[in-house]
Amino acid sequence: MAAIELRGLTKVYPGGVTALDALDLVVPDGEFFALLGPSGCGKTTLLRTIAGLEAATGGAVVIGGRDVTGVQPGERDVAMVFQDYALFPHMDVADNIAYPLRIKKVPKGARRGKAAEVGARLGLDGLMDRRPGQLSGGQQQRVALARVMATQAQAFLFDEPLSNLDARLRLEARTFLKKLQRELGVTTVFVTHDQAEALAMADRMAVMEAGHIRQIGTPAEVFQRPANTFVAAFIGSTPMNLLDATVRGDTLEVAGCKVPVPASAEGRLQDGERLVYGVRPEYMAYSDGPADAALAGKVAIVENLGASYLVTLDVGDVAVQAVVPEGREPAVGSDGHAVPRRDRALVYRDGELV
Amino acid sequence: MIRFVLGRIGFYALVAVVLAFFTLPLLWLVTAPFTADPTYEVRVPLPGGGRGDGGTAAFTWDNFRAVLEHPYALPSLYNSVLLSAGTAALVVLLAALAAYALSRVRLPGRDALLYVLLLLSSIITGTAAIVPLFQLAVELDLIDSRLGLVLILTGGLLPAAIFMLKDFMDSTPKSYEESARVFGASPLQIVRHVVVPLVRPGLATIAVWAVANVWGNFLMPYLLLSDVEKQPAAVITYTLYTEGGQANLRLLSTFGLLYSVPVVLMYLFVSKKYGFRFHGGIKR
Ligand SMILES: Nc1ncnc2c1ncn2[C@@H]1O[C@H](COP(=O)(O)OP(=O)(O)O)[C@@H](O)[C@H]1O
Ligand SMILES: [Mg+2]
Numbered sequence: 001m002a003a004i005e006l007r008g009l010t011k012v013y014p015g016g017v018t019a020l021d022a023l024d025l026v027v028p029d030g031e032f033f034a035l036l037g038p039s040g041c042g043k044t045t046l047l048r049t050i051a052g053l054e055a056a057t058g059g060a061v062v063i064g065g066r067d068v069t070g071v072q073p074g075e076r077d078v079a080m081v082f083q084d085y086a087l088f089p090h091m092d093v094a095d096n097i098a099y100p101l102r103i104k105k106v107p108k109g110a111r112r113g114k115a116a117e118v119g120a121r122l123g124l125d126g127l128m129d130r131r132p133g134q135l136s137g138g139q140q141q142r143v144a145l146a147r148v149m150a151t152q153a154q155a156f157l158f159d160e161p162l163s164n165l166d167a168r169l170r171l172e173a174r175t176f177l178k179k180l181q182r183e184l185g186v187t188t189v190f191v192t193h194d195q196a197e198a199l200a201m202a203d204r205m206a207v208m209e210a211g212h213i214r215q216i217g218t219p220a221e222v223f224q225r226p227a228n229t230f231v232a233a234f235i236g237s238t239p240m241n242l243l244d245a246t247v248r249g250d251t252l253e254v255a256g257c258k259v260p261v262p263a264s265a266e267g268r269l270q271d272g273e274r275l276v277y278g279v280r281p282e283y284m285a286y287s288d289g290p291a292d293a294a295l296a297g298k299v300a301i302v303e304n305l306g307a308s309y310l311v312t313l314d315v316g317d318v319a320v321q322a323v324v325p326e327g328r329e330p331a332v333g334s335d336g337h338a339v340p341r342r343d344r345a346l347v348y349r350d351g352e353l354v
Numbered sequence: 355m356i357r358f359v360l361g362r363i364g365f366y367a368l369v370a371v372v373l374a375f376f377t378l379p380l381l382w383l384v385t386a387p388f389t390a391d392p393t394y395e396v397r398v399p400l401p402g403g404g405r406g407d408g409g410t411a412a413f414t415w416d417n418f419r420a421v422l423e424h425p426y427a428l429p430s431l432y433n434s435v436l437l438s439a440g441t442a443a444l445v446v447l448l449a450a451l452a453a454y455a456l457s458r459v460r461l462p463g464r465d466a467l468l469y470v471l472l473l474l475s476s477i478i479t480g481t482a483a484i485v486p487l488f489q490l491a492v493e494l495d496l497i498d499s500r501l502g503l504v505l506i507l508t509g510g511l512l513p514a515a516i517f518m519l520k521d522f523m524d525s526t527p528k529s530y531e532e533s534a535r536v537f538g539a540s541p542l543q544i545v546r547h548v549v550v551p552l553v554r555p556g557l558a559t560i561a562v563w564a565v566a567n568v569w570g571n572f573l574m575p576y577l578l579l580s581d582v583e584k585q586p587a588a589v590i591t592y593t594l595y596t597e598g599g600q601a602n603l604r605l606l607s608t609f610g611l612l613y614s615v616p617v618v619l620m621y622l623f624v625s626k627k628y629g630f631r632f633h634g635g636i637k638r
Contacts, residue, residue: 014460051536074538086533090551099547100537151537 002064037208386607453519522556
């Protein structure tokens with residue numbers, strides 16, 4: 001087990017794309033760490049640079065206290081699950097799982113035994129002499145996990161381990177993976193572009209944008225207090241309301257309505273300042289009748305989220321969204337009032353949290 | 355609708371004619387060796403046939419006996435096997451290494467290099483290079499040597515083989531190798547455990563292609579080997595004449611059959627064993 005530390009890590013691809021820009025990050029020993037970001041922001045590059053498959057242009061990679069920046073991938077004592085799993089198509093499941101042991105010159109009998117043991121733990125018994133091509137996506141994913149477990153490496157790197165599974169299976173695999181990591185206690189960095197996955201699985205997470213880390217924190221911190229409007233817009237299954245606001249004394253004027261200054265920003269705003277006011281649809285109290293400090297408008301769209309509804313109000317000429325419990329959803333065209341929770345509302349000055 | 359049907363009929367009629375055009379020589383090849391006095395006609399060999407009743411001919415094994423007794427016929431087939439197996443082995447080995455490197459390492463001007471190679475390949479075994487090649491072989495004391503011929507044939511086939519194999523290797527995902535690399539496999543282990551098994555169908559294709567090329571090559575062995583005992587079947591075929599200077603159809607047809615069977619068998623074997631199956635394991 002080992003901590004992973006990145007110091008000023010920079011990767012510039014030949015051709016001039018800066019995929020990682022002076023990145024600093026510490027993943028403590030045993031942590032399940034998620035790297036979240038939109039496609040093309042450099043997540044895969046980061047994992048590959050940690051693994052040693054890409055040479056860093058600048059900065060250092062430290063694993064378990066050892067600077068491995070110039071070390072070959074095979075000697076870094078990390079194991080990686082590729083996005084496409086990369087199971088060897090010409091080997092059966094047992095040989096695939098045992099491959100890392102074959103490299104370590106473990107005798108054939110012993111490594112088949114170990115493969116069977118790890119395979120059984122992941123529910124692969126009975127499939128050990130199939131080829132990867134004869135397995136379902138979920139089974140392939142578990143073989144890839146088993147192969148990584150057989151390495152007994154200091155750290156695991158997963159590149160979008162769930163993105164190839166269908167939606168239902170993905171939820172199961174999510175729980176399974178989290179449980180497995182907890183049991184093994186191996187430092188794990190996993191990459192995803194799915195914010196729900198990162199929130200659900202990670203102990204801590206980083207949100208990336210174009211080669212930069214925009215926020216690091218626990219899923220709760222990142223969800224409740226996004227450090228900037230990029231993270232605010234990226235996190236959450238329903239996007240956060242980000243509305244232009246002007247400070248008027250101890251209230252904010254938002255879309256022609258008056259709301260109190262959020263608790264977290266109290267005393268830190270200047271009168272007349274123009275800001276962005278952010279509040280999640282989940283943190284809005286919705287009512288049909290007039291309410292104090294509400295954003296009031298006409299109901300434009302009502303979307304069914306299952307146990308709740310997402311209501312879009314036209315407030316002046318901006319759209320404001322609120323989540324309403326089932327049974328209380330309004331009719332389209334009626335008047336609606338959404339009251340932001342003062343302890344959950346946020347303000348952003350120049351894109352950064354106040 | 356009628357037009358469609360007529361179109362179809364016309365199409366299949368055309369296919370049938372084209373097919374017949376290619377089938378007739380094959381039919382001749384499998385029937386003539388078994389007939390007592392082969393002509394250029396296709397006739398069915400039957401015991402007791404050939405007495406004036408059209409389309410049949412007397413069945414016999416005599417032609418095969420004649421080929422067996424011919425001093426150079428069977429040895430020449432052995433020579434062909436030697437030459438083509440040797441060339442194929444060299445071509446596969448060298449092309450695989452070169453193609454792997456070209457596919458995986460970024461070199462400036464790599465594609466230009468490949469196209470130049472391909473262009474050169476048609477020159478090396480082409481007639482234009484015969485004189486310099488002959489002189490080179492003389493200088494290097496490789497004239498009338500099977501090894502020399504194998505080297506020259508290999509040189510001729512390599513560029514195209516590298517080109518084809520590189521294409522094949524380009525289409526195999528890199529993540530297999532990278533995965534093995536992260537597990538600590540050395541470059542040689544990666545090639546042995548991962549790359550070779552993955553590109554085996556490609557290697558088999560190149561081997562078959564090389565064998566077929568050498569098997570059918572007349573000009574090079576004809577020019578570079580003067581000793582009849584070293585000459586392959588393709589050259590010996592041209593010596594099968596009667597004393598009168600006529601083509602000896604008995605020997606020609608029988609030897610022709612013996613000459614084609616190994617290649618056909620090889621195709622069947624390789625396509626059954628390697629085919630073009632791909633087992634998956636990369637999720638797309
Ligand atoms: N081998 C490469 N050569 C040049 N540019 C690359 C290469 N791989 C990735 N990139 C670029 O680097 C950036 C980050 O890519 P990547 O790490 O794959 O992003 P992600 O995994 O977050 O989708 C992208 O702009 C991509 O185009
Ligand atoms: Mg990626």
